Amino acid sequence: MKKFIALFLCGILTATALTGCGSSSSAGENGEVIxxxxxxxxxxxxxxxxxxxxxxxxxxxxxxxxxxxxxxVEAGSSAYDVVCPSDYMVQKMIENDLIQELDYDKIPNAKENIGAQYYEQAAAYDPGNKYCVPYCWGTVGIIYNKTMVDTPPTKWADLWDEKYADNILMMDSIKDSFMVALKKNGFSSNSLDESELQIATNDLIAQKPLVQAYVVDQVRDKMIGGEAAIGVMFSGDAIYVIGENPDLDYVIPEEGTNVWIDGWVIPKNAPNKENAEKFIDFMCRPDVALKNFEYITYGTPNTAARELIEDEDLKNSPIAFPDLTQYNNLETFLYLGEDGEELFNKYWKEVMSN
Incomplete structure (x- = not known):
């Protein structure tokens, strides 16, 4: 699953634990990529x-x-070759000189197969697209159970409706929960205006008695099992849960939302730069990108891979591939600096302590 969700089974897909990755015995005939x-x-x-x-x-x-x-990555204690951060974190890594510029001649599939519109979006946090190749993208919206919600939600404000008391699921995530509350009030999700952040904080505090739980991966099982009526979810997870429970549906609220991109970067201290380039290029190959899309159900920016999708409903899914021109006030999270991070953390503590 995407974002905030993992089993964290280190090295689960390899026979070699990360701590032993530096030994030659663990490498393949042409070395390794971490x-x-x-x-x-x-x-x-x-x-x-x-x-x-x-x-x-x-x-x-x-x-x-x-x-x-x-x-x-910052500590450098574990030297990775390829990392997959989100938009705002790519920006932070660029500003702190932790990742290196890419040589697109070494990753031709990234030039040929990733749609121009995704590079344009990524330019907001990676000017000139020098450091990051888009891997997956999507939106954040409202997932709801049609048998438990009498009127389909259209606004973030619907998550404050008292008739859904104890049936609302919010994300256990500072950025995403504040995005919901900020957008609800017509503010930018990247706002550093303390008066706006205080309004959002007050709204989140007022909502708390209605919230069944602040969840991470549990949102999937709870929505599939009919344990909650409405909640916040990433688009890729929405595709999965709707497939498991046809009573569920997903909507992007009219106040706007976060459109995110995760992408491949190469750290400055990567020990196997050439292999990292080969790995990224391989992941940008249409047939490979298609396999990853079908496995994780998050939108692929690989336009060549999208053409290979055989299921027409999935290929044209408004959840996996929404027409963003139909929506207003869409934003990508930006890195707001250390002071900005401290500000959001301060207000989140206020929410959680009330």
């Missing part, structure tokens, strides 16, 4: 394919959140 990615965010078969086709051993590690990943 990958740090979200949990359940790649088809394991694609890693096997890469190893068989290249002779390069994949050493695979997983993280739960951008905030867990970042200090490990």
């Amino acid at each position: 990958v740090y990615n979200w949990g359940e965010y790649i088809d394991p078969e694609t890693l096997t394919m890469f190893e068989e086709e290249t002779g390069i051993k994949v050493v695979y590690d997983e993280f739960e959140t951008n905030e867990i990943m970042y200090p490990k």
Whole structure:
């Protein structure tokens, strides 16, 4: 699953633990590539394919959140070759000189197969697209059970409706919960205006008595099992849960939302730069990108892969591939600096302590 969701089984897809990845005995005939990615965010078969086709051993590690990943990369204690951060974290890594510029001549599939519109979106946090190749993208919206909700939700404000008391699921995530509350009030999700943040904080505090739980991956099982009526969810997870329970549906609220992109980057201290380039190029190959899309159900920015999707409903899914021109006030999270992070953390503590 995407974002904040992982089993964190280090090296689960390889026979070599990360701590032993530096030994030559663990490498393939052409060395190794050390990958740090979200949990359940790649088809394991694609890693096997890469190893068989290249002779390069994949050493695979997983993280739960951008905030867990970042200090490990910053400390350099574990030298990764390829990492998959989200938009705002890519920006933070660029500003702190933790990742290196890409040589697109070494990753031609990234030039040929990733849609121009995704590079344009990514330019908001990676000007010139120098550092990051888009891997997956999506939206944040409202998931709801049609048998438990009398009127389909259209606004974030519907998550404050008292008739859904104890049946509302919110994300256990500072950025996403504040995005909901800020957008509800017509503010930017990247706002640093303390008066706006205080309004959002007050709204989140007022909502707390109505909230059944602040969840991470539990949102899937709860919605599939009919344990809640309405909640906040990532688009890729929405595709999965709707497939499991046809009573569920997903909507992007009219006040706008977060449109996110996760992408591949190469850290400055990557020990196997050439193998990292080969790995990223392989993941941008249409057939490989298709396998990953079908496995994780998050929108692929690989337009060549999308053409290969055989299921027409999925190929044209308004959840996986929404027409963003139909929506207003869409934003991508930006890195707001250390002071901005401290500000959001301060107000989140206020929410959680009330």
